Amino acid sequence: MDVTFRIRRFNPEVPGKNKPYWQEFVLKDVDPTDRVLELLHRIKWEQDGTLTLRRACAHGVCGSDAMRINGVNRLACKVLAKDVGERIQIEPILGLPVLKDLVVDMEPFFAHYRSVMPYFINDTAVPADGRERRQTQEDREKFDDTTKCILCACCTTSCPSFWANGEYVGPAAIVQAHRFIFDTRDEGSKERLGILAEPNGVWRCRTIFNCTPACPRDIQVTRAIGEVKLAIQRGSREGVISEGVGPIAVSNS
Ligand code: SF4
Ligand code: F3S
Ligand code: FES
Numbered sequence: 001m002d003v004t005f006r007i008r009r010f011n012p013e014v015p016g017k018n019k020p021y022w023q024e025f026v027l028k029d030v031d032p033t034d035r036v037l038e039l040l041h042r043i044k045w046e047q048d049g050t051l052t053l054r055r056a057c058a059h060g061v062c063g064s065d066a067m068r069i070n071g072v073n074r075l076a077c078k079v080l081a082k083d084v085g086e087r088i089q090i091e092p093i094l095g096l097p098v099l100k101d102l103v104v105d106m107e108p109f110f111a112h113y114r115s116v117m118p119y120f121i122n123d124t125a126v127p128a129d130g131r132e133r134r135q136t137q138e139d140r141e142k143f144d145d146t147t148k149c150i151l152c153a154c155c156t157t158s159c160p161s162f163w164a165n166g167e168y169v170g171p172a173a174i175v176q177a178h179r180f181i182f183d184t185r186d187e188g189s190k191e192r193l194g195i196l197a198e199p200n201g202v203w204r205c206r207t208i209f210n211c212t213p214a215c216p217r218d219i220q221v222t223r224a225i226g227e228v229k230l231a232i233q234r235g236s237r238e239g240v241i242s243e244g245v246g247p248i249a250v251s252n253s
Helices: 036-047 107-115 137-141 160-164 170-181 189-196 221-234
Strands: 003-009 021-027 066-069 072-075 087-091 098-100
Touching: 003 036, 021 036, 036 087, 107 170, 170 189, 170 221, 189 221
Parallel strands: 003 087
Antiparallel strands: 003 021, 066 072, 066 087
16 A cells, blocks of 8 residues: 655754654555554655654664654554554654654653652661562552553653643653552652652643553553552552542642
8 A cells, every 4th residue: 555654844953944844755565564663764764864763672662762643642663554544644742842853852751750769769678588578469569550661751742731831740750650659668659759749740630641542551541640649648658559549639739
């Protein structure tokens, strides 16, 4: 089949191309099972070498090729041509500064990630037998879902609250915080909950739900955010997940 791509272009260094514009490319003999990333490579290698995009693994692992495909945040390496049709519109993800074509500046996103202390904290001595810190399988399962995050930014850049206010820490950072907050071996949960209780923390989430279907790892993002909200309301992570989230009150802050 033939496929027409409509791609949002921008090059700050070239006069005439230093404002966003659309460009079309036609690809012939596309196999329905070709992935969108492969087709973008064909455009770059066969038609216009200046087309700029970010990618690495090509297998849905590194999270580097998030883009808007027909208006929806996806990883280009996970989308088949047959699933998006014969006209495919490609844009950079929203809410982050565009550097060139489909490449955005990820630094604001990673600054939010760093702000939630996304690392294991435990200053107590290791067990006397020298073995690893243990937890029950049930406790491990409490944060199993949020360990799957690959920091692709599909969730945060699909969130209207983030579009409206880039200071909002965003769903990806909350997912990363969740992974440690609910780890019974970690001792930094109170500090993280304090960070996320700040005005640009979890209460900026208005439960719009764009983030959950955007996640290529099928993480229950909105649920994780709800669990963090409940832990903040209670002042503790204890009992939050085993009891379920229930209705979440939305702060007016
Ligand atoms: Fe990407 Fe999902 Fe992680 Fe968000 S939660 S950054 S969508 S993998
Ligand atoms: Fe945004 Fe997801 Fe909350 S889309 S408002 S972070 S539920
Ligand atoms: Fe690594 Fe798509 S290129 S996730």
